[in-house]
Amino acid sequence: MREINWLKKGVIYSIDVRSFKDGNHDGKGDFNGLLSKFDYLTQLGIRCIWMAPFYSSNQQDDGYDVTDYYHIDPQLGTMEEFRLLVEKAKANGIKIVLDLVVNHTSDAHPWFKTATGTPGSLYHDYYIWKAEKPPHDKEDLVFKTIEESNWEYEPSISAYFYHTFYKHQPDLNMTNPRVQTEVLNIIDFWMGKGIDGFRIDAVPHILRDKGDSRFSGDPYGLLGDWRRAVLEYNEHAILIGEADVEPENYPDFVQKDRLTALFNFYLNNYTFLALATQCADPLFGALKRLPLKDRRPYLNFLRNHDELDLERLTEKERKQVYAQFAPEPSMIIYDRGIRRRLAPMVDNDHRRIKLAMSLLFTLPGTPVLRYGEEIGMGDDLNLPERKGVRTVMQWSDQQNGGFSDVVPQALKAPLIREGKFSYKQVNVAIQAARPGSLLNDTQTMIYIRNKENELFAHGEFMLLNTDCDTVLAYAYYLKNEWLVAVHHFAEKTEETTLELPIHGNAAPISLIGTARSAFSNGRLIVELGAYAYSWLIIRQTP
Structure with a gap:
């Protein structure tokens, strides 16, 4: 297995361009805004930026409903601005990793429109169809409290299409060789722009048999194909994956030159169980169970852009976490997770936040830090579903939290304006000036981790x-x-x-x-x- 040293030795910072910084004065984050804050990232000490999808989309799922893989959402920037971002990152020794969203497309994608609008089109088999809805039509629902079935009726062709997530996100038929070639073409296009790899969304779902679509060989072989495709451009490129599976299944995803590393949902679950019960035993047991401790191909995180998914816990353990960190029904989502950021879960107790940060930066694997966690940003539970943890970065106590200089009514992204997590109380400027703040202590942890990276990595x-x-x-x-x-x-x-x-x-x-x-x-x-x-x-x- 090829070892990528930079991944083991650095810290990944997760950014959604929409929510980070408005640079073109339209009330929404963009590439120019990210470029304007690049010094902040270098001072923080991160070594890699994982960027949420910024492709053209139908604006129904924060970029995860792609309508064109080869164009940038014009509200977020241009290809020239992206080129400048990659150039700036390389000059500062920072890697750029993009989100590869190929489990599904938007139903507004030209492929799907052609599949439903042109009889006999090759694009029909880019998706998964049935003439009748099967009797067991809810077995793989991800959004169980939102969607009613994995199958949605398409009246234009009198058939049902399969979707793992929302009904406006039809799943691609990855058993189709033409679809596999499309994915390789997407990888080829963006690797040619100088990036350092991809984070693949929803990996286990991509590799599942769905409906009547069946893989003829080992579906995990696709990961090897995609890994070879990125390595053709850059021998140090990475392919990391979202795979919320039991730890015994981790080797399926990372062996034989497949994924470089995968997100460690299992350890994440037991970290929160330990924090909730104030007992180290759950995390000790989870660490004993982890495979591949010598290579440590794990990406550890506290929170991400989605809910805190607790599926790896037992029902009893999940209730223990809910009791401490999600006591109100509105804080729980999809019957399996918590739609809150870390700081509100521990009632803004910076001792406990820093404890969690210390775990993040010392547990075996690579730390992944979500934007705003380093200052203890809060959430807005008045927003629907996962959007409560996707509020904009809080830079200062100035208008719009320093995110944008438009009038507040023109802001196109949610901002926390009230309460103890408002931008007036929680922001970068205040914490940067305060010794012992969460931001400064996080920066210190990253600095020491970088300094001692040989010990952490090897x-x-x-x-x-x-x-x-x-x-x-x-x-x-x-x-x-x-x-x-x-x-x-x-x-x-x-x-x-x-x-x-x-x-x-x-x-x-x-x-x-x-x-x-x-x-x-x-x-x-x-x-x-x-x-x-x-x-x-x-x-x-x-």
Whole structure:
């Protein structure tokens, strides 16, 4: 398996251009706005930008309803502005990764319009059809409380088409070789623009048999085809995937030169269970169950642009998380997840937010940071479905939070204006000027992670037993150096003793955290306050 070192050694920052910064004064984010804030990203220390879809779309699902894969939504920018963005990123050592949305298109895509409007068209088989709705028509519904069936009637041809997500997003028939070629053409087009790879949306759904469409061979082979396609342009390019599956299935996606890495939904679920129960045991057990610990092809995250999907938990465990972080029915979505950002879930307790951030930057794998998490942005539950966590970036306490200089009534993206998470209370400018703020502490964590990236990327990972069920500890070992990360999930002060296979009395060096520690003859004693965390380096004498 080809190893991509830059992915293991950096931090990915997730951006939706629509919501980041308005640069052309029309009330909506765009490429010019992103370019104007590039210094902020370099100072934060991130090494890669994952960009949400910015292709032409029907504007029904924040870009995930594509109408043209080869053109940029004109409200967001031009191809020349995108070229300047790629150029700026390369000059600053930052990679650009695009969202590849090929499980489905918009029903306004020309392929679908031709499929329904031209009898006998080749595009008809770009989608999945049935003359009659099957009896079991809800088995793979993703939006169970919104959509009623996986099959939607199309009156123009008196047939039903298949959709995994919304009814306006018909699934592509990936068993069709012509569709497979279309995907390769899309990859070829954007790799030719100088990007560094793709994040593939909804990977397990792409590889499923649907309706009467059946793969003739191993569907996972498509991932290998797409990986080879990106490597033809750039030997360091990556292909990362959204795959919310059990950890035992991870190797199916990342072995044999398939995906470079995948988003670790499983570990994400048990991180929130540990935070909710204030007990380290769930996360300790989850880490023991993870496969491929030597390679660590994981992308760890706290929140993303969707709901906090808790499908990997049992019903009992899910209820425990709901009780702490989503006590109101309006906070729960699709009967499986939470539609909130992290800060409101923990009642804006910055001790707990920083604890979660420390986990993000030290757990085995690559950290992925959603825009606004570094300042503790909130959510707007008055917005429908997932849109509550897609409010605009809050730059300052000036008009529109510094996102746009249009009059407030002309803003085309939602902004949090009221309450303790309003732009007047939570913004970059205030936190940048305040020592010990969430932003500054996050920047410090990223700086130290970058500085110690050899240990995080290539060190031998090992879980450490503790004598306290509220404390999680693990270490990375490389070339006589140990980096030990300790996290305390509860409010009561605790002292824990860790056993390390190190001889002598080397003094621990504190990288981050205020915990008191002492080391002697293989025993590391750490005293942790409420929701405390500590990163320690111990150098073993050869």
